Amino acid sequence: MIQAAYIHIPFCHQICHYCDFNKVFLKGQPVDDYLNYLEREMKNTLVNYPTSKLKTIFIGGGTPTSLNEKQLERLLSLIRFHLPFDVKDVEYTIEANPGDLTIEKLSVLKNGGINRLSVGVQSFNDELLKKIGRTHKADDVIRGIELTKQLGFQNVSIDLIYSLPNQTLQDFKDTLEKAFSLELQHFSAYSLIIEPKTVFYNLMRKGNLPLPSHETEAKMYELLMDEMEVNGYHQYEISNFSKEGYESRHNLTYWDNEDYFGFGAGAHSYVNGSRNANAGPLKKYMSLIDENGIPLVESHPVTDIEKMEEELFLGLRKADGVSLSTFEKKYGKKLLDVFGKQVMENTERGLLTTSEDRVFLTRQGKLLGNEVFQTFLTV
DSSP: OOOEEEEEEOEESSOOTTOOSSOEESTTOOHHHHHHHHHHHHHHHHTTSOOOOBSEEEEEESOGGGSOHHHHHHHHHHHHHHSOBOTTTOEEEEEEOGGGOOHHHHHHHHHTTOOEEEEEEEOSOHHHHHHTTOOOOHHHHHHHHHHHHHTTOOOEEEEEEESOTTOOHHHHHHHHHHHHTTOOSEEEEEEOOOOTTSHHHHHHHTTOOOOOOHHHHHHHHHHHHHHHHHTTOEEEETTEEESTTOOOHHHHHHHTTOOBEEESTTOEEEETTEEEEEOOSHHHHHHHHHHHSSOEEEEEEOOHHHHHHHHHHHHTTBTTOEEHHHHHHHHSSOHHHHHHHHHHHHHHTTSEEEETTEEEEOHHHHHTHHHHHHHTTOO
């Protein structure tokens, strides 16, 4: 039974210089029409699957909180009507911009059943925020987080990005100190990746993007791991840290290689052994729903070997790695019979280790995670 759903809201007030997600400027967009089509997609999709209580729902973007209060109410209402979940058991997350954390919008979210907020902060350096195309300032974050506490949200995460243009190790340390002062439950922190078709990509091609060195980036990541531990946040995944019991259950669905629904323009899903993709452009998304009832543009039946590769590729992101017994139960083969060579070579390099039932990354392995993951895609 599928127990997770992702819902994509592609609208943004501002397009950040590093972002390559499926998004459009909010102004002049058919938001209300989009919500109607989103509802149709949900209804038409769920007809084909047995209904079970969802354990996690994640509304991402884009910027879901760029919607006005009435549109947010509509969104949460249609989700509540069509998706089966128990408000007491579900982890119900929405991504938010700091500038959208108003009393009015937070009240709508609270009343609509949202119990987890993921706030896109990225940095507490106002100059850096401006450089990366963010419109909020550090003070907006502090005010917004205070409001979330006033309204009773008890599970709040913020996203941070390091290795930003001209960023120093000291600057990242300052950002971490300010983040810890907010006394939140969860942090996600990612190294900047330059993606094609972004402002930063174009700047880099012209030689106008002064990024920190790889050595400095590695020091920032080590600083991140050390400071999180000192401040009581355990690293349960390469880029994610939480207080005990506040791990992102939704993201663990991905890393555990489990099924999930994906609704909305550009959303992806993994159901019944197939990885599927929806049309990204709004007009295409809507026209496909008119024509076929669903907006699917790609469906890839995952082969058995691909499933096993993904189990390692995704599972090794987790601090506790991949379970040997779970692997054998899911695929009918022993992990070391399939990937023994890769495990041995990465262990000899000091990047992997095995303890009882699990294979997982060492500290050095976390620094070179992508190298390790790639070795499991060549079986």
